[in-house]
Each structure stands twice: as C-alpha cells, then as structure tokens.
Amino acid sequence: MPLRMFSHRIETAMSAAMSLTQKGTPPELLTGAVSYAAAPGGARIRPTILLSVAMACGDDRPAVSDAAAAALEIIHCASLVHDDMPCFDDADVRRGKPTVHVAYSEPLALLTGDSLIVLAFDLLSRQDPDRALPLIRHLATRTGTPFGICAGQGWESESSINLSAYHRAKTGALFIAATQMGAIAAGQDPEPWEELGARIGEAFQVADDLRDALYDEAELGKPVGQDEIHNRPNAVTELGVDGAVTRLKDILGGAIASIPSCPGEAALAQLVQATAKKLIPEGKVNRVPGE
Amino acid sequence: MPLRMFSHRIETAMSAAMSLTQKGTPPELLTGAVSYAAAPGGARIRPTILLSVAMACGDDRPAVSDAAAAALEIIHCASLVHDDMPCFDDADVRRGKPTVHVAYSEPLALLTGDSLIVLAFDLLSRQDPDRALPLIRHLATRTGTPFGICAGQGWESESSINLSAYHRAKTGALFIAATQMGAIAAGQDPEPWEELGARIGEAFQVADDLRDALYDEAELGKPVGQDEIHNRPNAVTELGVDGAVTRLKDILGGAIASIPSCPGEAALAQLVQATAKKLIPEGKVNRVPGE
Numbered sequence: 399m400p401l402r403m404f405s406h407r408i409e410t411a412m413s414a415a416m417s418l419t420q421k422g423t424p425p426e427l428l429t430g431a432v433s434y435a436a437a438p439g440g441a442r443i444r445p446t447i448l449l450s451v452a453m454a455c456g457d458d459r460p461a462v463s464d465a466a467a468a469a470l471e472i473i474h475c476a477s478l479v480h481d482d483m484p485c486f487d488d489a490d491v492r493r494g495k496p497t498v499h500v501a502y503s504e505p506l507a508l509l510t511g512d513s514l515i516v517l518a519f520d521l522l523s524r525q526d527p528d529r530a531l532p533l534i535r536h537l538a539t540r541t542g543t544p545f546g547i548c549a550g551q552g553w554e555s556e557s558s559i560n561l562s563a564y565h566r567a568k569t570g571a572l573f574i575a576a577t578q579m580g581a582i583a584a585g586q587d588p589e590p591w592e593e594l595g596a597r598i599g600e601a602f603q604v605a606d607d608l609r610d611a612l613y614d615e616a617e618l619g620k621p622v623g624q625d626e627i628h629n630r631p632n633a634v635t636e637l638g639v640d641g642a643v644t645r646l647k648d649i650l651g652g653a654i655a656s657i658p659s660c661p662g663e664a665a666l667a668q669l670v671q672a673t674a675k676k677l678i679p680e681g682k683v684n685r686v687p688g689e
Numbered sequence: 690m691p692l693r694m695f696s697h698r699i700e701t702a703m704s705a706a707m708s709l710t711q712k713g714t715p716p717e718l719l720t721g722a723v724s725y726a727a728a729p730g731g732a733r734i735r736p737t738i739l740l741s742v743a744m745a746c747g748d749d750r751p752a753v754s755d756a757a758a759a760a761l762e763i764i765h766c767a768s769l770v771h772d773d774m775p776c777f778d779d780a781d782v783r784r785g786k787p788t789v790h791v792a793y794s795e796p797l798a799l800l801t802g803d804s805l806i807v808l809a810f811d812l813l814s815r816q817d818p819d820r821a822l823p824l825i826r827h828l829a830t831r832t833g834t835p836f837g838i839c840a841g842q843g844w845e846s847e848s849s850i851n852l853s854a855y856h857r858a859k860t861g862a863l864f865i866a867a868t869q870m871g872a873i874a875a876g877q878d879p880e881p882w883e884e885l886g887a888r889i890g891e892a893f894q895v896a897d898d899l900r901d902a903l904y905d906e907a908e909l910g911k912p913v914g915q916d917e918i919h920n921r922p923n924a925v926t927e928l929g930v931d932g933a934v935t936r937l938k939d940i941l942g943g944a945i946a947s948i949p950s951c952p953g954e955a956a957l958a959q960l961v962q963a964t965a966k967k968l969i970p971e972g973k974v975n976r977v978p979g980e
Contacts, residue, residue, distance in 0.1 A: 419833070419834050419835060420835070421835055421836075422835050422836065422854070423835070423851055423854055424834055424835030424840060424843075425834065425835070425840050425843035425844045425846070425847050425851075425854075426847065427843065427846050427847060428834055428839070428840060428843030428846065429834065429835065429843075432834065476803075480799055480803065483799065485794075485795035485796045485799060486796055486799070502846075503776075503846060504776035505776045505777055505842070505845075505846060506843065506846055508771055508774065508776060508777070508799070509834075509839050509842055509843050511803070512767075512771065512802070512803070512806060512833075512839050513833045513834045513839040513840075513843075515803060515806050515807065516806065516829050516832045516833030516834075516837065516839065517829075517833055519810040519825060519829050520825075520826065520829035520830065520833060522825075523822050523825040523826040523829060524826065527818045527819070527822050528818070530822055531814050531818050531821055531822065534810060534811075534813075534814040534825060535811065535814040535815065538807050538808075538810050538811035538814060539811065541803075541807045542710070542803075542804045542807030542808055542811060543710050543715055543716065543719055543720065543723065543800075543804045544710060544711070544712055544713050544714070544715030544716070544720065545712075545713065546807065548719070548800050548803050548804040548807065549715060549716055549719060549804075551796070551800055552715075552716035552718065552719030552720075552797065552800050552804075553716045554796075555716070555718050555719065555793075555794060555796060555797050556716050556717065556718060560714055560716075563713070563714055563716075
C-alpha cells in the first residue's frame, strides 16, 4: 500500500480549506502567503496517517476525515512558518523554497501562522457536531500548551528540560493527533489509538535526527545541523548512527504491535512498514528497519 | 449599570481557562508568559459586551456565556502579544507593564500568542455542542482571514488599502464577535447582532484615534503616535479633534438604535451609553457623546 495513496484526498481537502480564506475582498499578500505556506511540497505524513487510521476504522464519513486531515496538516504548516522565523530557527529555505518570512515578510509570516491555526479550527467547526467537537478538542490539546507542539517549542526556552515531556510534545503531539483524529473522524473511541501515534512520533524524531546528522542542505531542502547549533538533544549524538537505526527499528516494531484491533488492522500495519522505509536516509545507512 | 459589573465573572472564567494550560508538568516559562499575557489590567471591554448581550438575551446558560467571554478575551490578549512584537509595533510597554517579548523573550512571545489562540478554541470545544460549534465558527471568522483581526493586520502590508475592509477587520471584528457570541451563548440568532458590534467597533476605532493623538505614554500605558509612525489612517488626522468627537457621537447613536428587540434592550442601551463616557479622553475635550 503506497504511502501517498491519500494524496488526492488530502490536496482536495487542503484546496477547499484555502478557499475559506479567499472570500470577499481579502488582503492579497496575506491570502497569498497562507496558500504558499500550505502548498504541496511536504510529505503530508500526518494527514496520511490520519486517513489511514480512519480507513482502518471504516471511514464511514469521508468528508469528516478529509476535513480532519486538512486541519491537522494546516496546523503543521503553521508550526513550520513560525518555527522558521528569525527568533527561532531563522531558516531561509523550507521544502526547497524560500520560507514565508523570506518570500513575504516577517509580519506576514507571523500573521500567516496565526491565520492557519484559526483556519484549522474554523474548518473543523463546519463538520457534523458529534465528531467536530472531539476533533477540535483533540487538535487543540496537541497544538497548544502543556501537551501540544507549542509546549514542545516552549521546552527549548527552559534551563532544565523534561526530555520525555519535550519529545512527546514537540514531535509526538501531532502524530498522536493524527491517529486519534482518524479514529474520531470514523466514529471510534480515540483512546486506544494514542500509543500508535506516540510511537510513530518517536520514530520520526529518531529519523529526523538521522537526517539532520547525515544529509546536507541541498539533499534535505532545509538547513542541517540545527540540533547542534541550537544545542537540542539528538539520538545520533546519543547513540551513534547504528544505535539510532536500531532504536528506530524497535520503535516501529512497537508501533505495529500497538495497533488496536479494527477492520483494517493488517493494511495499517503494512502502511506503517512502508512508512518506515521512507524514514531511513537512503544510501546513507545499510539497513532498513522492518525488512 | 456600571461597565465593570461583569468583572468577577470574567476574571473567574479567565482563571479557569488558564488552569487548562497548567496541567501535568508544563514548560514553566511558557505557562508563566501565557498567564502574564492574560492577566487583569486591560479593560476587558470585549467580554463585558459579550456578557451584556448574553444578559440582554436571557443568559440561560451562564457557564457557556462565561466560557465565550473568556475565549474572546483570550484571542484579544493573543493579538496584543503578537502586535507588540518587534516585527509589528515593537512596543516595550503594554497596560503599564513590560510586553511579553520584553519580559520573557521573542520566541516565548510568539508561542504565547499561538498558545492563547489555541486555548480559546479548546475552551469553547468543552461547552454544550449546540452552542459550542457556532461559537467556535464565529470566533474563528472574526479572528482569522479574510474577515478577522489577522486580515486587519494583514491589510497594513498591502500597498493599496481597502479602508472599509481594513477597519472592519482590524477593530470591528472582535466587537462583532462579542455581540454575536453573546447572542449565541444565550441561544439566540446572532445575525441581528452584527450591526451593534460593528458600530461599537467603529466607535472604539475613533476613540482610539483620539487617545493616540491626545495622550502621552504615561497616561496611556503604551507608546503613542503609533499611527503616524506606521502611516496608518486616523480619524483625528482626517477630521480634527472636534470632528472626531462628533463622529463618535453619531456612531454611538447608531449603535443604540441598532440594538435588536430583546428582554434586556433598555439596560443594554444604558450600558452602551456608559461605555461611551469611558471612550472620550477625560479632560482633553469638552464634550461627552450621548450626554
């Protein structure tokens, strides 16, 4: 099952979401920056996981799943815009293109992130009430503080970091949102899906650490060595490349084992496996976990 | 009817909202900055208007009204934190205290604004579904783009400004949210309440222009002359002080005339009148509109 099988659904849902920002006579630069920040180019991994879980749970209301997938990706795009700004990573390039504050301006980048955050909740508020409210609540929990990506970034300002809370909030939060929102969108209880999201989040953190250590800027489409520059914890520094690859393999095994019993359980396990292949920097290490 | 009659309800609801950010082991500086940004000190005018409209409509579920009032004020506080940042107003002082990026840091100010936006929607998602969803939708519309305060700020980056869209989004949006969310919180149709919010917004814009022109920083608790520095449209520049005061009087007359028929119509008219008195810089001009 290819990782990008949901690409069409995701891009259609993203376009529908963007059209909400284009009503009336909007300020053109801001509207342009919002679309620029949300444009295809990223892997759309979080919404793909969300739709995969929704499918595994029966996906009985695909329109709700699509909106949930777009809302989650929009929050991720917002976080990239703000994280790239001069007061954080001060990154000039993202997904091979100039970052929003470089292409537009710093004020517009700040407003773009804010507008995207609001848009995500706006979009969810238009769905069936019985699913919209838990979707909004779960997305808010995994976006803000203390359990969301805002808290994750916030930990980097603390003199003493709670590493487990930091990783779970910084990288894990939106993957937990992905699995739980997928379940909610399909009318299922989100609680049994938290562990799968958390483990996928851990796997991505380790994979990101590997890429940061092994790739150069041209290969990655964004600046590298950021963890070292910003003195952030990194699995490669801690375990070495081989140790980090082994850790990744273990985490993915745990992820597959954690999948709750559901109609699409086997297909979902296959998708996690396929995702794993994409996580290892190709040609840089010898083993692919899960193979 | 005193303008601050709802003070206790608002501060209690704000404290309850803040407690959502203090669960588990949160990053302390970010949690501190969020509470700092939302602390009492401002006039709490938007939530006061929201509760006034809810009361005028019967306020049959006070807990919903209180949450709506807090969510609206939280969005206002978020906008102040981001607007004060170096890439916008670069303000050092707000409500007589150092701004968030000065008291904490620029990264924490950015995250504080983001966290507050998310918190507002989180809070609303915990209310009765039949009212929570329209509250979320209206708040999102008046916060994001193209009809919200993000769009209002966004207009300032355009080379050619649509003045009516600019003012309505920049200052009007959260007042429209106030009247409409007050109606929704009390189970009423929000549509007839849009005009009152829009007119109160216009009145505040003119009053703000008067204060910006007539006060000094010590009196105002924030930097003055910002419109001139940032080349923003201003009613005093356009009409002179007396002309601006006359405009304010006309707008408030229109606001009172626009109040929809409801059980608390008379009391609400009285409150708009009382609010008007607060809008004129005391001792700086000779007339108080509506007297």
